[in-house]
Amino acid sequence: MLTNNSLKQPIYLDNAATTQMDPKVLDAMLPYFLENFGNASSSSHVYGWTAAEAVDIAREQVAELIGAHSSEIIFTSGATESINLAIKGVFENYKEKGSHIITCVTEHRAVLDTCEWIENTGGKATYLPVNTEGFIDLAELEKEITSQTILISIMYANNETGTIQPVREIGELAKKHGVLFFTDATQAVGKTPIDVNEDDIDMLSLSAHKIYGPKGIGALYVRRKNPKVNISSQIHGGGHEKNMRSGTLNVPGIVGLGRACEICQMELESKQDAVGILRNLLERELLKIEGTSINGSQKHRLPNISNISFANVNGEALLLDICREIAISRGSACSSVTSKPSHVLKALGLSDEIALSSFRISLGRFTALSQIEFAIHNITRIVEDHRSIVG
Ligand SMILES: Cc1ncc(COP(=O)(O)O)c(C=O)c1O
Known part of the structure; x- marks a missing residue:
């Protein structure tokens, strides 16, 4: 085939x-289209339990690849949705603290356009420049942090050049100033080792189709402690994914994402x-x-x-x-x-x-x-x- x-x-x-x-990913997914087609939220019968169990395993597999806890993984339709959820979710939930976001000019359009939306909705965004190699300047980043800053959104690795930002140092700075740190790691996950705790990352987006998994499925990591990050849901409904992302779970896609992460971890x-x-x-x-x-x-x-x-x-x-x-x-x-x-x-x-x-x-x-x-x-x-x- x-x-x-x-x-x-x-x-x-x-x-x-x-x-x-990866054909191994497809093999893992196929039973969840056919015999194990249950809704992971159906708690009264075995079809639902089987689906829920598969989702739990996938959540562990995703978490493991980035050094997170499985309860910190929210499944989405892909990185674009994860990015929207992270940035808009923080913007809406931390209004009392402020409405300033710091990002960078070389981000993916999903981040840049979401930040533009923030600006059109009464928030403020600062776009850091980069040097000829594509790196932001950490001193410049620190200078831009004000009492109104709620979020630093800097990508892990650039999708056009592959340049890896000094993520650990950005995480340290964010923590020092009590600002949340979101990183779009869509290109980096599975290509370079990532540990959200060592790097003080509070939120991270990833996508299955960049790591030999299916299209239309991704995840957002949301830190649960030190600090606990609270984001407002952007898709309202049945309260799935801890009320952060409603909608019947895409079980075959989730199984595929989990298996794709597991293979990345091994290889x-x-x-x-x-x-x-x-x-x-x-x-x-x-x-x-x-x-x-x-x-x-x-x-x-x-x-x-x-x-x-x-x-x-x-x-x-x-x-x-x-x-x-x-x-x-x-x-x-x-x-x-x-x-x-x-x-x-x-x-x-x-x-x-x-x-x-x-x-x-x-x-x-x-x-x-x-x-x-x-x-x-x-x-x-x-x-x-x-x-x-x-x-
Ligand atoms: C860095 C980066 N962020 C976000 C995305 C969007 O990912 P998705 O296709 O899963 O929405 C991409 C995909 O090209 C990307 O390379």
């Missing part, structure tokens, strides 16, 4: 957009080392093409993402040609259809022109050496063809 994608063309190197489901070290070796090989070879450079931090970065600029080409035409053979993107999946330069790359100081000829190549658990060799050979050939047209 599983297609051998290492032979399929275009080869897939857009794993930061989404991942192929994190070995698989990410292997992915990092392939990514570094790809970069080393592509950098041999004149006018090529890597964007973002090369030290504190996820092992699976590479963001590469190709100077002196028409970015749009180059991307079209590459994508016939190798599926890559301009960055976030939602902005890759537009030909607007990426807000992330612009924040790193790139010109519009170079930002438009910069692409994200993202590897995954199923990426094979033969695919990377294919990508090196063909991207090099296509860029050189384009250069000869432009030149």
Whole structure:
């Protein structure tokens, strides 16, 4: 049933957009579509108990991957919903303390647009700049904290460049000033070790489809003590998920997310080392093409993402040609259809022109050496063809 994608063309190197489901995840989910189809809230019969038991196991699996307690995991429809719930939920519940949120210019649109909503609803948002590697400045962050600040929302790792923010230091600062810390860890979970307690993270968003699980399911971690975080529900109804997110639970999706987390937990070290070796090989070879450079931090970065600029080409035409053979993107999946330069790359100081000829190549658990060799050979050939047209 599983297609051998290492032979399929275009080869897939857009794993930061989404991942192929791991067949082991699908196997875990299937019984919950068929014989075990019960509603996890049906407490009077075995169909409900079986579903509830599966949800409990998944909650443990998700919690374990990020060092949380299972009672701190709220299931949602994905990271976008988790982000909305975290930011709006805090904004609505901590009004007595203040309404100021600090975030960063390179966040995913889900965070930026939610912060814009906060501003349109009477709150205040500060957008920290980043340096050329994509890092925020911790001193600048501390300077922006006021008595009105209720939340710091800084992503764990960037979806376009893979740059990992100094999360532990941000957590420490937040704690020192009594401000809550939410991190959008959609790209980081399963790719780098995360511990919400060691990093003083109060809320964290994650999504199954970025870690070889199904689409349409994710989770929000919400700290239960030191401090206990209280958020207002954004979806009202039957009071599911401790009244924080109503709606009948997506049991097969939850089982899939749990299994995906369990596999990440088991394979994190070995698989990410292997992915990092392939990514570094790809970069080393592509950098041999004149006018090529890597964007973002090369030290504190996820092992699976590479963001590469190709100077002196028409970015749009180059991307079209590459994508016939190798599926890559301009960055976030939602902005890759537009030909607007990426807000992330612009924040790193790139010109519009170079930002438009910069692409994200993202590897995954199923990426094979033969695919990377294919990508090196063909991207090099296509860029050189384009250069000869432009030149
Ligand atoms: C950093 C980041 N945050 C949030 C999201 C949104 O995730 P979802 O597709 O689960 O809503 C994405 C997905 O592209 C992402 O990369």
